[in-house]
Each structure stands twice: as C-alpha cells, then as structure tokens.
Amino acid sequence: MKDTLELIKERKSIRGLFDSKKSMGKEDLHKILEACSWAPTAHNMQNFEIVVVDDKTLLQSIGNIKYTISKTYIKENYPHLSFSEEEFRKRKTGLLSTRFTATPKDDQKEITNDFIGKFLKATDVLLVFLYDPNRRAPASEGDFLGIMSLGCIMENMWLMANSLGIGVQIVSALIGGPVEKEVKRILNIPDHLRIAFSCRLGYPVVGEPKLARVRRDVVDFTHINKY
Template identity: 25%
Template sequence: MKKEDLLKILDAANWAPSALNLQPWEFLIVSGDKKNKMGKNYGRIVDKYTKDWDEAPDKAFMPRNEFINFANVYGDAPIVIVILTEASSDPVYRKAYLESTSAAIENMLLAAAALGLGGCWMTGPLGDEKHLRDLLEIPATREIVAITPLGYPAVIPQPRPRQDPDLTKKVKWLD
C-alpha cells in the first residue's frame, strides 16, 4: 500500500463533520509486531465468542475455524487502524465525540474503497480493551471507537441484503 494512499484516506477522515467542530478523532496506524500481537488477541476473543458455534452452525457467517484464522492475522491486512476519540463521562459530549468519529470512520472506508483498498469497521476486537490499551499505550483520556484492517482485498464480497430494501418500514413520512 502506498503511503500516499494511506494519507489520502486519513485526510478524508480528517474532513468529516464534527459536533462543535471539535474534530475529536485520532488514528493509530499499527503494523509489524504490534499488529501481530493485536491479531493473536483478536483470535482469542473470536475463539471465546464462537465457542458454541459448532452446536449452532446456523449462527456462523463463516466456519468457526476460518473466523479464528482470519482474526489471528486480521485477514492478512498489512496494517490495522485503531480509531480513538476523546473520552467523556458527560453523556452529551460522549455522544458528540462518538458520532463525529463515526463520521470520520465512514469517510475513511469510502476513501479506501475509492482507491481500491478494503477495510472493515470492527468493534469485536474491543472485547479485550485492556490488552489494546496496554499494548498501544492508549491513555484513559481516549475512548477506543473501532478498529479497521486496511489492505488490498483478496475478494470483493457481495453486498449484504438490506432488511428493508424498499424503505417501507425504516422510513416514516410525516406531515
């Protein structure tokens, strides 16, 4: 992946709208040994989370072992981006920080797709926050919002079906 492309993606994120123009997002670009350690930890989280999938295979969107192998190496992505925001105990500010940073994440993923790269918005790896905080030295003043691996996709997945493709249930017109 070209550094120039990565910077374009991060620049798109940085141009997201934000409550009170606070621009509360921060990005950790993780590769090498730290990425490998994050993968092993995500693998352990998935292992625990999917313990009962063998008995209920219909729950699985992919076979359990495949999911664990995927998690262990973050799907072979060369980097993972950890997205942080300001931490706040005030519910109004917390919402503002999380929503603004979510807008930045979506910008980032759209810019990545436009450049032929692939990512995946993930909160599953936050199942062991302490590990992430210790490994990446994330202070208590920051909330971890999500993680996305980033790399050239091996396959382009089919779009997932929409629950309400005609927008008859999810949209209410009022006048």
C-alpha cells in the first residue's frame, strides 16, 4: 500500500487513450464505487447517484455527440497558460499551452472538440455522477455545501483509482446544454437529476512520456495566525 501523500502527489489527469488491451475488473470497480460511498457529504445527505457505463454501444452513442469548445471557454483559459516549461515552473499554476491549442484570436464562435468523442468511444468505463438540485443542504446558500460534497466524492474516487493503478480523466463536456440533454436521453436519466461530473476510467498506456506538473509550495499559500 502506497503512502497517502505519495498517492495524492501521483494523482493526475490522463488526457489520452487508455490501454485497450486491459479491462477493469469488477472487484476494482466496486472498490472505487465504495470509496465514493464513504466520502463526507453535508449533513450526510449523500445527494448523488452514479451511472456506470461499460456498454460499448452506449459509449459509442455518447461519443457520437457533437462536442464543442466555446469562445468564452477559450478566452477565459488563455490567461492561465504558460508558453514554456520554464514559465510553467515559475508560475506554479495553470497549464502548459501545449495542452490547450486554441487561442482567443480564433474567429470561430465555437470549435469542435473531436478528441472527447474519440476518447469516450475507446473508454473501458465511464462514470456519470448525478445529483438532485432540489435537495439543497440545510442553510447552504446556492447549495455550496452540497457542491463541496461532490468534490469530496470526486477526490475519494480518484485516489482509490490511483491506488489500483487505474487512470482517470474528468469529462466536463457532458455538463449542461444540449449535450447533457442528449446524454440523459441515452442513459435514461430522470429529468429532476443533473450531471455533476463524469469521468473516464482505464489503465494508462505504459511508456507514455511524463508531462511537467507544478504546484505552489506550502509557504506560498500558508499564513500563520493572520493573513
């Protein structure tokens, strides 16, 4: 068993295809789902449901949906990009520009995201996390505590998957608008439930190059006794 801090530091997003020769076992999947069940939630409301999608026909259907990157998304990501590894390591936040090729200079209102469909079609397991927006946590304006709870569920899921050698990529493209409506139709999700987030699960391809990763040092964000 790996040290907890080591697991946390190794956790990362797999932005690519998984190993098609390896399939996830039911026992490992159950461990990941059980880790979700033990995540802390506001007032122990456990306001979440999970749709496990491993049917290749359904994954094909979800992958065939048209996914786009909006102009707003591009514009708001651009200030957080670093254009060299040296700049990336100095800033300690954001992403390298190589992970995000579109720029605000693009004239298109939206850009088709072909990678999402490609990755979803080749995914071993897709988890779709749902919540009921009508079940607000007590005394929580905008259900802030409920949203925090969903984050705890995501982290439990991710760390358990990492401990089993299973890669994860959060897929935010399924949330909102006509895409979410179509996913809900394909998976027969009731109208009163919303998609909180989704994630692809699979085994990383051995030998893929390691990408630079950065975090602020503890002294950069810690304030002792006062700000």
